[in-house]
Amino acid sequence: MSELDLSSQPEVLALFDGPVSIVVGSSSEHKRPHFARAQGIRSGEKANDVVVFIPEVTAHSILSDVQENDHIAVTVGDISNFETRQFVGVCTRVEQASDSDLDLCDTMLARSGEIVAMFFGEEGAEGWKRMVTRPAKAFHIQVLNVYDQTPGNRAGVKLL
Amino acid sequence: MIAEDLIPALQGIVPAWIVTTSDENIPNCTCVSQVYPVDETHVAISNQFFSKTFRNLQNNKHAVVQVIHPADNSMWVLEIEHVRTETEGALFDEMDMQLAAIASMSNMEDVFKLQSAYVFKVHSVSHLTEAQHPAKSI
Numbered sequence: 001m002s003e004l005d006l007s008s009q010p011e012v013l014a015l016f017d018g019p020v021s022i023v024v025g026s027s028s029e030h031k032r033p034h035f036a037r038a039q040g041i042r043s044g045e046k047a048n049d050v051v052v053f054i055p056e057v058t059a060h061s062i063l064s065d066v067q068e069n070d071h072i073a074v075t076v077g078d079i080s081n082f083e084t085r086q087f088v089g090v091c092t093r094v095e096q097a098s099d100s101d102l103d104l105c106d107t108m109l110a111r112s113g114e115i116v117a118m119f120f121g122e123e124g125a126e127g128w129k130r131m132v133t134r135p136a137k138a139f140h141i142q143v144l145n146v147y148d149q150t151p152g153n154r155a156g157v158k159l160l
Numbered sequence: 161m162i163a164e165d166l167i168p169a170l171q172g173i174v175p176a177w178i179v180t181t182s183d184e185n186i187p188n189c190t191c192v193s194q195v196y197p198v199d200e201t202h203v204a205i206s207n208q209f210f211s212k213t214f215r216n217l218q219n220n221k222h223a224v225v226q227v228i229h230p231a232d233n234s235m236w237v238l239e240i241e242h243v244r245t246e247t248e249g250a251l252f253d254e255m256d257m258q259l260a261a262i263a264s265m266s267n268m269e270d271v272f273k274l275q276s277a278y279v280f281k282v283h284s285v286s287h288l289t290e291a292q293h294p295a296k297s298i
Contacts, residue, residue: 023177023189023226024189025179025181025187025188025189025224026179026187027179027181027185027186027187029185031181031185031220031222032181032222032239033179033180033181033187033222033223033224034179034224035177035179035189035224035225035226035237037226037235037291055291057290057291058288058290058291069185071184071185071186071187072187073179073186073187073188073189074189075177075189075190075191077191082191082266082268084191086188086189086190088186088187088188116233120230124230124231124233125233126232126295127229127231127232127233127234127292127295128233130233130292130293130294130295131233131291131292131293132290132291132292132293147212149190149191151191151193151208151209151268151271151272152209152271153209153271155190155209155210155211156190156209156210156211156212
């Protein structure tokens with residue numbers, strides 16, 4: 001099977017530059033699913049890699065799961081238009097997020113916070129902007145499939 | 161189990177997320193419009209366009225759902241277990257009505273149509289206070 005190339009669909013990676021909400025799903029060896037919110041995402045070293053950053057304070061379940069079962073799902077939704085993609089793959093390694101990656105998380109949180117403020121006002125966005133971003137763990141993921149997850153009839157359709 | 165302070169997070173103002181897992185133990189993470197309080201120990205989730213989630217729940221009834229309080233964006237995570245699916249009756253009608261309101265708020269009237277209400281037993285509720293810095297006192 002040929003390896004997936006995320007750059008073959010530029011709009012998939014362009015999503016990372018928008019005001020996004022990023023959520024991560026994992027599952028234990030006993031098939032108990034877990035959830036965490038990530039605060040940043042970027043392309044990885046290879047054409048089929050992404051790296052997601054989960055604040056350490058909420059990363060424990062995902063960290064534990066990927067040691068037992070490396071399958072992982074990352075769903076990225078643009079909160080301005082609900083355009084959403086799900087990246088399903090395997091976690092290849094976990095490391096401490098670098099300073100530059102933590103800066104990326106802060107930038108992404110600020111960007112999504114602006115849209116939250118448009119919907120809910122500055123007061124409503126205050127709690128969003130208080131989300132913890134650092135320290136964070138960097139989860140390197142080899143993406144095996146990408147799905148359209150935009151609410152609607154195409155939700156779940158495989159793109160790559 | 162479903163405390164009073166959780167209820168605003170169950171009004172569909174901020175979309176929720178559900179994680180299920182397949183028979184092959186591959187997680188699936190998707191957005192849900194509505195997590196509706198049924199009673200003190202059950203919630204119902206609107207199924208508008210589930211495909212993988214539906215398939216996963218046939219084989220593994222355990223799921224986890226995250227909801228956000230609209231006032232302060234604090235996060236709550238509920239460990240849940242699918243117990244039944246309803247396609248008619250009072251609960252379905254209440255959720256259908258609330259979903260129409262949510263669709264109207266988000267200009268998604270053409271997209272949001274309730275297919276069924278998935279009812280889950282709630283096993284645990286966690287308020288992720290650690291996910292946010294404390295609010296500045298005035």
